Amino acid sequence: MSRIYNFSAGPAMLPKEVLKRAASEMEEWHGSGMSVMEMSHRGKEFMSIAEKAETDLRELMGIPGNYKVLFLQGGASSQFAMVPMNLLKNKKSADYINTGAWSKKAIAEAGRYCDVNVVATSEESKFTTAPPRAEWSLNPEAAYVHYTPNETIGGVEFHEIPDVGDIPLVADMSSTILSRSVDVSKYGIIYAGAQKNIGPAGLTIVIIRDDLISDPIPGTPAMFSYQTHAKAGSMYNTPPTYSWYIAGLVFEWIKGKGGLAAMSGINKRKADKLYDAIDGSGFYSNPVDPEYRSWMNVPFTLANPDLDGKFLEEAKGAGLVTLKGHRSVGGMRASIYNPMPEEGVNALIAFMAEFKKKNS
Numbered sequence: 001m002s003r004i005y006n007f008s009a010g011p012a013m014l015p016k017e018v019l020k021r022a023a024s025e026m027e028e029w030h031g032s033g034m035s036v037m038e039m040s041h042r043g044k045e046f047m048s049i050a051e052k053a054e055t056d057l058r059e060l061m062g063i064p065g066n067y068k069v070l071f072l073q074g075g076a077s078s079q080f081a082m083v084p085m086n087l088l089k090n091k092k093s094a095d096y097i098n099t100g101a102w103s104k105k106a107i108a109e110a111g112r113y114c115d116v117n118v119v120a121t122s123e124e125s126k127f128t129t130a131p132p133r134a135e136w137s138l139n140p141e142a143a144y145v146h147y148t149p150n151e152t153i154g155g156v157e158f159h160e161i162p163d164v165g166d167i168p169l170v171a172d173m174s175s176t177i178l179s180r181s182v183d184v185s186k187y188g189i190i191y192a193g194a195q196k197n198i199g200p201a202g203l204t205i206v207i208i209r210d211d212l213i214s215d216p217i218p219g220t221p222a223m224f225s226y227q228t229h230a231k232a233g234s235m236y237n238t239p240p241t242y243s244w245y246i247a248g249l250v251f252e253w254i255k256g257k258g259g260l261a262a263m264s265g266i267n268k269r270k271a272d273k274l275y276d277a278i279d280g281s282g283f284y285s286n287p288v289d290p291e292y293r294s295w296m297n298v299p300f301t302l303a304n305p306d307l308d309g310k311f312l313e314e315a316k317g318a319g320l321v322t323l324k325g326h327r328s329v330g331g332m333r334a335s336i337y338n339p340m341p342e343e344g345v346n347a348l349i350a351f352m353a354e355f356k357k358k359n360s
């Protein structure tokens, strides 16, 4: 068996060590006589798995005691609705920052529940940059401010947490959570689908400040109320148990690597060397403003798009897969989340140099 370097944006690579551990525990978890998938979510075995995962995540991210961590389903896309349904309370509007495809989806969904003010956008630059905080004209009456710290498709990332004063700041961290240290206390809500940088699809993590968990709008289904899940310890209904367990193994793996401070250093180094290779090539290019380039998702184009098919084909032959860019932007995209080893990035850079030599 040989593992290849998978640059998929999501579902994405998982650490080899995690897969091996899961395989060794597949048929029987810790003398329980059954696999994690077969356990009651309310039994003591699964409860211990669930609690350890939460404790490790809290430790990794330094999540303050006045925040709940919810292990939900429905993906980040469900959060696009849950956020307004639960945070509007008696307010009528919310502020959104538009930095690309995922922001737009969040904006469209929120528009079903409230007046959405897009208070800053980088659409005029075709989302090749992000509007700096100084250019956001926030509305003091907004229920919350929503932004997308990392736009997975465009490869645009905020490297600082914007200060929005007392208005709750809501972040869709799907493709950047756990990639670096973060001050959770600056946020009202952080949410993320697991399949990019946490674990398998099916799990959605929501980190929410206690005071925001109340009074969803009338008619909110129980499953869409944060209160429901917070009261029930994310076990109102059957949670995605196996994904929760694998996420826990990933948290342990990150702790073993030295935690988020160590991950930040590794991720920055991986991204820097890939961008340097692109910029210095005269053959590949990345359109994003260097101040806002993503550490996780690196889109790039070839000087001649007629070579795209050949590039992908030969990359695959070299064990480098899922490099095709999103259908909305074309070109290539290398997603280099935590589990992508530095050797994988090195291998991509070497392949790109070789391909350029043969084709320019």
Ligand SMILES: *Cc1c(COP(=O)(O)O)cnc(C)c1O
Pocket (backbone or CB within 6 Å): 010, 074, 075, 076, 077, 078, 102, 148, 150, 151, 152, 172, 173, 174, 175, 193, 194, 196
């Ligand atoms: C992938 C992604 C989503 C959608 O996530 P689902 O879990 O598939 O709903 C939303 N936001 C961002 C930033 C993403 O990268």
